[in-house]
Amino acid sequence: xxxxxxxxxxxxxxxxxxxxxxxxxxxxxxxxxxxxxxxxxxxxxxxxxxxxxxxxxxxxxxxxxxxxxxxxxxxxxxxxxxxxxxxxxxxxxxxxxxxxxxxxxxxxxxxxxxxxxxxxxxxxxxxxxxxxxxxxxxxxxxxxxxxxxxxxxxxxxxxxxxxxxxxxxxxxxxxxxxxxxxxxxxxxxxxxxxxxxxxxxxxxxxxxxxxxxxxxxxxxxxxxxxxxxxxxxxxxxxxxxxxxxxxxxxxxxxxxxxxxxxxxxxxxxxxxxxxxxxxxxxxxxxxxxxxxxxxxxxxxxxxxxxxxxxxxxxxxxxxxxxxxxxxxxxxxxxxxxxxxxxxxxxxxxxxxxxxxxxxxxxxxxxxxxxxxxxxxxxxxxxxxxxxxxxxxxxxxxxxxxxxxxxxxxxxxxxxxxxxxxxxxxxxxxxxxxxxxxxxxxxxxxxxxxxxxxxxxxxxxxxxxxxxxxxxxxxxxxxxxxxxxxxxxxxxxxxxxxxxxxxxxxxxxxxxxxxxxxxxxxxxxxxxxxxxxxxxxxxxxxxxxxxxxxxxxxxxxxxxxxxxxxxxxxxxxxxxxxxxxxxxxxxxxxxxxxxxxxxxxxxxxxxxxxxxxxxxxxxxxxxxxx
Ligand SMILES: NC(=O)C1=CN([C@@H]2O[C@H](COP(=O)(O)OP(=O)(O)OC[C@H]3O[C@@H](n4cnc5c(N)ncnc54)[C@H](OP(=O)(O)O)[C@@H]3O)[C@@H](O)[C@H]2O)C=CC1
Ligand SMILES: O=C(CO)[C@H](O)[C@H](O)COP(=O)(O)O
Numbered sequence: 302x303x304x305x306x307x308x309x310x311x312x313x314x315x316x317x318x319x320x321x322x323x324x325x326x327x328x329x330x331x332x333x334x335x336x337x338x339x340x341x342x343x344x345x346x347x348x349x350x351x352x353x354x355x356x357x358x359x360x361x362x363x364x365x366x367x368x369x370x371x372x373x374x375x376x377x378x379x380x381x382x383x384x385x386x387x388x389x390x391x392x393x394x395x396x397x398x399x400x401x402x403x404x405x406x407x408x409x410x411x412x413x414x415x416x417x418x419x420x421x422x423x424x425x426x427x428x429x430x431x432x433x434x435x436x437x438x439x440x441x442x443x444x445x446x447x448x449x450x451x452x453x454x455x456x457x458x459x460x461x462x463x464x465x466x467x468x469x470x471x472x473x474x475x476x477x478x479x480x481x482x483x484x485x486x487x488x489x490x491x492x493x494x495x496x497x498x499x500x501x502x503x504x505x506x507x508x509x510x511x512x513x514x515x516x517x518x519x520x521x522x523x524x525x526x527x528x529x530x531x532x533x534x535x536x537x538x539x540x541x542x543x544x545x546x547x548x549x550x551x552x553x554x555x556x557x558x559x560x561x562x563x564x565x566x567x568x569x570x571x572x573x574x575x576x577x578x579x580x581x582x583x584x585x586x587x588x589x590x591x592x593x594x595x596x597x598x599x600x601x602x603x604x605x606x607x608x609x610x611x612x613x614x615x616x617x618x619x620x621x622x623x624x625x626x627x628x629x630x631x632x633x634x635x636x637x638x639x640x641x642x643x644x645x646x647x648x649x650x651x652x653x654x655x656x657x658x659x660x661x662x663x664x665x666x667x668x669x670x671x672x673x674x675x676x677x678x679x680x681x682x683x684x685x686x687x688x689x690x691x692x693x694x695x696x697x698x699x700x701x702x703x704x705x706x707x708x709x710x711x712x713x714x715x716x717x718x719x720x721x722x723x724x725x726x727x728x729x730x731x732x733x734x735x736x737x738x739x740x741x742x743x744x745x746x747x748x749x750x751x752x753x754x755x756x757x758x759x760x761x762x763x764x765x766x767x768x769x770x771x772x773x774x775x776x777x778x779x780x781x782x783x784x785x786x787x788x789x790x791x792x793x794x795x796x797x798x799x800x801x802x803x804x805x806x807x808x809x810x811x812x813x814x815x816x817x818x819x820x821x822x823x824x825x826x827x828x829x830x831x832x833x834x835x836x837x838x839x840x841x842x843x844x845x846x847x848x849x850x851x852x853x854x855x856x857x858x859x860x861x862x863x864x865x866x867x868x869x870x871x872x873x874x875x876x877x878x879x880x881x882x883x884x885x886x887x888x889x890x891x892x893x894x895x896x897x898x899x900x901x902x903x904x905x906x907x908x909x910x911x912x913x914x915x916x917x918x919x920x921x922x923x924x925x926x
Contacts, residue, residue: 303376303399305368306462307392309383309439310405311432313416314447315454319405320380322455327378330371334381337363351431354387361391368392372399384435397535397562402442403458409433411448441534441560466492466520466531468623469538471551473509476568476595477541479602480627485515487626492520494528529558536563537620539593544571544726552579561587564619566610568595570727573611573645573652580612580644589616592644594651596825597629605629607825608638609654609817611647611810629824632833637820642810649734649804650817656731656745657797658697658826659724660878661790663748665701667876668786671865674775674874679705679713689783693790695829722752731800738807740800743885744793747877775872777865784861789882790831791855795845796885798835802843815839846889855886 306327308320317333324331338346342356364381371377383389393400413429438444443461445454470481473495481493493516495505506521522528529536536559542551548571555565565588567576576592583590590612597606608628610617617640628638641647665686672682683705686698707714728749735742754761798814805812818835822828838848845851862883869876888894903909910921 303372303374304401305372305376305396305399306378306401306403307368307383307389308378308380308403308405309389309442310407310447311384311412311429311436312382313412313419313429314405314407315415315451316380316382316405318451319403319445319454319458320378322451323403323458324378326455326459327376329375330377332364332367332371332377332379334360334364334379337367346428349428351428357388358391361388362394365392365394365396368400369396372396382432383439384432385437386439389439393562401462401534402439404439404442404444405447405454406438406444407447441536441563462533464531465533466490467533467537468492469494469528469532469536471528471538471540471555472542473505474541474543475599476602478509479599480539480541480568480595480606481509481519482513482515483603483605483627484623485513485519489623489626490518492522492528492531494522494525497523525554526558529555534560534563535619536560537566537623538564539566539568541568544569545575548575549579552583556586556588559586559588562589564589564591564616566591566593566620567648568593570594570651570655570725571648572726572730573649576611576645576648589613589619591616591620592646592648593624594641594647594654596651596654596821596827598826601629601824601826605637605824607654607820607823607828608636609641609647609650609820610638611641611643611645611649614640614643628820631819631822635819637822637824639813639816639820641817642805642812644808644810646805646808646810646812649808649810650801650812652727652730652734653797653801653804654821654825654827655727656735656742656748656800657793659728659731659748659752660744660793660797661695661697661827661829663744663751663878664786664789664793665697666751667874667879668782669701669705670874670876671775671777671782671869672779674772674872675777676774679715685779689786693783693787693830695831696826697829719758720755721758722755724749724752728752731797734804735796735800738800738803740796740803741885741889742796742800743881744789744796744878747881751875751877770873772874773872775868775874777868781861781865784858785865785879787831788855788858788862789879790829791845791851791858792882792885793878794831794835798839798843798845814843859883859886 308316445457469492471494484491493506497503510516510521520531580590592611594609595606608624625636625638628636641650683702686702732746732749815836822833838845866880866883900911904911905926910923
């Protein structure tokens with residue numbers, strides 16, 4: 302990426318000398334800001350009068366134009382005193398991501414002496430005091446002391462520029478560790494940070510760096526200020542910490558050391574509503590905030606996750622090279638990372654990804670129940686699922702096969718795992734979002750509540766004694782179970798994608814559903830052959846149940862799920878998602894449903910009115926029942 306290096310400092314600090322030498326060293330063009338002053342400014346300074354902000358305005362804009370034009374071709378060095386932050390704002394206008402600041406520092410006496418030794422310069426030493434008075438030293442600049450020899454100053458600048466990392470990773474837990482290794486493997490110079498808890502967790506970052514060859518050029522920190530200062534500006538810092546209060550705490554810990562224009566990327570599973578709040582809050586401080594969904598777990602984060610970034614579109618280019626480089630690749634070798642939309646959209650899409658994930662997991666659990674009740678042991682069930690791969694391949698199917706085959710001291714490990722399924726919130730939020738946006742997300746709600754029910758372990762044991770649920774062997778053909786599973790997966794994807802689509806409309810996010818399906822074809826937990834099939838389908842309509850290919854599949858599979866659900870009910874098997882899938886379609890594909898009864902009841906007790914089938918105008922009626 303081309304950059305403009307602004308060399309700043311008071312008059313007499315040696316900016317022109319250093320700027321020229323630096324440009325020669327870096328083999329990039331040099332521009333002396335003084336050459337762009339209008340004659341009126343030069344005359345004013347020659348007459349011993351300091352320039353005011355109005356005098357400087359046009360000149361700074363001119364330099365900004367010079368920088369912009371040069372950036373189209375190459376990097377460059379521009380020398381300009383830029384004493385106040387307001388001046389630097391003008392200099393970096395529209396190019397903030399390309400700007401690097403070098404500030405030359407020195408004591409008044411040394412610089413005063415140098416100015417008095419100068420010949421043929423229109424700046425008198427008398428003006429120096431006013432320059433020192435005006436100076437607001439930049440916080441985010443490479444600082445170099447001008448008492449050094451010019452060659453040493455240039456060497457120092459180059460070293461500092463080379464030393465600074467281009468990307469920071471905050472939080473070396475499961476995901477942060479994998480992502481930082483992934484970034485380093487792609488050749489990025491990174492800084493990594495993990496907190497220290499005295500006596501409990503010490504030297505986490507440095508120990509982790511020392512353990513992995515690819516991190517030899519990374520800088521490891523346990524001090525936030527040093528971590529932030531180790532980064533090139535504008536800084537790009539990815540947070541991989543727990544969602545919720547910890548994310549807020551970490552943002553507050555970082556804020557004192559950040560500068561306007563820096564970018565914070567929250568890669569955790571944060572609630573999209575909180576992301577919107579954080580986006581607005583940080584915007585007010587000049588910090589760009591990205592809520593980025595990351596999926597793939599520990600292995601995906603290392604080898605290539607699916608990444609869902611949401612935030613300011615103009616700033617996306619700044620983080621795009623990093624996110625797209627570390628992302629998984631699809632079949633066409635395109636990154637499974639795409640700009641999703643504004644503010645909380647990235648986290649919303651990740652949340653729905655997890656909602657779909659909950660259902661896919663629950664369906665496999667229900668399939669396991671059915672196949673077990675049909676008399677199969679875990680190895681046999683794994684073999685059956687293996688045989689489904691040509692028709693139903695997915696990451697979750699594959700890992701379930703591995704799980705079922707895993708032994709612990711000659712016994713199946715799965716039999717030793719307590720039947721209580723935890724959650725960290727995304728399924729809960731997806732269910733809330735379906736209700737808030739009026740989308741019938743019945744499967745996600747069922748999958749979530751199945752997990753909640755699992756947590757009532759003691760009550761379940763009691764209830765099993767009271768109600769004597771039999772779970773009788775169920776007589777089904779394997780092909781019907783596969784078809785039922787595939788049917789329910791289509792309904793799951795319909796509901797999840799529909800939720801994303803409705804959110805896009807409600808929040809005015811310009812979402813590209815086909816592109817979202819594309820980035821879910823690799824790297825993430827819900828990657829599957831079905832997802833790949835949906836890419837062209839979603840190019841035509843956000844309602845996959847309107848597409849002829851899907852309609853044909855659903856019609857073909859429906860008799861099987863009818864049979865599976867009916868027989869499971871008679872055998873008293875718990876299959877909440879399979880049964881909801883078939884119930885949903887029976888309700889959805891019903892042109893005359895029983896909702897007229899509900900509406901009549903509402904009108905009876907609450908005068909809520911109703912529309913009539915024999916009045917096409919849509920007029921509302923009330924009956925005195
Ligand atoms: N695990 C997964 O499969 C996935 C997780 N995610 C999301 O990514 C985020 C990170 O997950 P994961 O890596 O699994 O979580 P971990 O619990 O493994 O790591 C959490 C990190 O946050 C740090 N941390 C916690 N509290 C503080 C604090 N007060 N100040 C500074 N740092 C703190 C921890 O430091 P310390 O080690 O010192 O406690 C640790 O580095 C979460 O939001 C999660 O939901 C997203 C996709 C997949
Ligand atoms: O985001 C993920 C996978 O995509 C995380 O693993 C997440 O923790 C899964 O959700 P839950 O913990 O609620 O099962």
